[in-house]
Amino acid sequence: AQRVTQPEKLLSVFKGAPVELKCNYSYSGSPELFWYVQYSRQRLQLLLRHISRESIKGFTADLNKGETSFHLKKPFAQEEDSAMYYCALSGSKNGNQFYFGTGTSLTVIP
């Protein structure tokens, strides 16, 4: 069964500390992996996708197919990183259906 697991509902780190938001997935095929973010009073928006291999706002994510993980990392957290983060995967088995995790609420403490 297709599933995205984010084990931490809440995560707090101090400003300047490294942050890692965990994401594990299960999918019978080759999925595309994404991180979406929702800042306070804003709509859900794409942060990054693994196919682009990009760094956005200092965040990176590496797809580890062996561990079926796609953890989001940033070496030095900033206060403006406080938000809700959703890991998501998409596959072509049923339209372009996205499966979202339950989200991790990140708080960066000044």
Added chain:
Amino acid sequence: ETGVTQSPTHLIKTRGQQVTLRCSSQSGHNTVSWYQQALGQGPQFIFQYYREEENGRGNFPPRFSGLQFPNYSSELNVNALELDDSALYLCASSLGVATNEKLFFGSGTQLSVL
């Protein structure tokens, strides 16, 4: 370039009623997907429309139905509302149906079923 807009922002209905939610896609996007987000959960896929045809459906009963119009605006209809239908309904448009497409979300419609 306009973003994805949804209406209404909030809605209160009673059990057994029917509801229609509306979405206007971002300019140039021919694909729209609808998601249900219950409190404390991630968005859950309801269905997707591509060029006015249903292009995939999640694990939702037939009383959840949709339409996409030639101008790429869309509707989500829910019949025989149940208490568990109370949730935030999100519309997301994209340029196409490739698996690596970026989704552009609306702000959602908060539906409360009493």
